[in-house]
Amino acid sequence: NIVVKKFLVMSRHNFLLQEEDSGGHGNVEIDDENENENDPTSNNNNEKPKAKSSRNRNKNETMLTAEEKTAILDKCKIALVSQVSAICKDKIDTYNKDLREQRDPADKPDQLDEENKELVPLKVSNQFILSLTEFIFDTALVLSKDIQTFKAHRNKKTASVEDVLLFVRRNSDLKEQLEFYAETLVHKKNKSGTKNKKDKPKNDDPQPNDSGD
Numbered sequence: 208n209i210v211v212k213k214f215l216v217m218s219r220h221n222f223l224l225q226e227e228d229s230g231g232h233g234n235v236e237i238d239d240e241n242e243n244e245n246d247p248t249s250n251n252n253n254e255k256p257k258a259k260s261s262r263n264r265n266k267n268e269t270m271l272t273a274e275e276k277t278a279i280l281d282k283c284k285i286a287l288v289s290q291v292s293a294i295c296k297d298k299i300d301t302y303n304k305d306l307r308e309q310r311d312p313a314d315k316p317d318q319l320d321e322e323n324k325e326l327v328p329l330k331v332s333n334q335f336i337l338s339l340t341e342f343i344f345d346t347a348l349v350l351s352k353d354i355q356t357f358k359a360h361r362n363k364k365t366a367s368v369e370d371v372l373l374f375v376r377r378n379s380d381l382k383e384q385l386e387f388y389a390e391t392l393v394h395k396k397n398k399s400g401t402k403n404k405k406d407k408p409k410n411d412d413p414q415p416n417d418s419g420d
Contacts, residue, residue, distance in 0.1 A: 284344060291340045295331050303328045350374060 271279070306328060353374055354366045363370075368389045375381045 284340065287344055288336065288340050291343065292336050295336060295339075299329050299331055 350371075354370055357370060357374075358364075358366050368385075372382055372385060372389075375385060
């Protein structure tokens with residue numbers, strides 16, 4: 208928990224620096240209506256408030272304050288730290304297990320020759336996991352901004368999987384992983400839909416006749 212808290216403090220500091228560099232002020236909106244209500248010189252006390260259009264209402268509902276943005280970032284990073292840590296642990300455990308099968312149990316790390324010095328069990332530090340998580344998160348932010356710009360340029364309402372694959376097309380390994388992940392999601396969705404359809408009871412009983420016949 209202490210390590211995660213330090214990571215969040217560091218990440219929040221970097222986020223605030225990015226906000227300052229971009230000239231952002233947290234997108235905090237000033238409510239003119241509330242100010243007029245508190246203003247004794249205002250003549251709007253007897254006037255009925257104007258109904259906001261659906262476009263403005265939806266826009267105001269999606270605006271986030273700086274505190275809300277920070278809270279969302281913290282939740283995302285905590286989840287990402289957990290996933291990165293689990294993946295690293297799984298990969299290292301698999302590597303060390305294979306290593307134990309290759310090595311002679313009688314050999315010690317300091318007695319290995321030059322050719323077998325690489326056959327040493329791996330360990331991962333918390334600092335490595337946090338640094339890797341920060342790198343992944345920053346990369347995701349850059350990619351998301353690029354996709355948002357592309358979406359606005361094409362006048363698209365939503366970004367699709369194809370848009371993401373378009374941006375990572377130069378990284379063949381990453382593209383292959385994302386394609387596999389997308390196919391897995393589609394397979395799970397179809398499987399879940401088929402299961403729900405099978406579990407749904409069939410209503411073959413005749414409906415009662417309300418006419419009394």
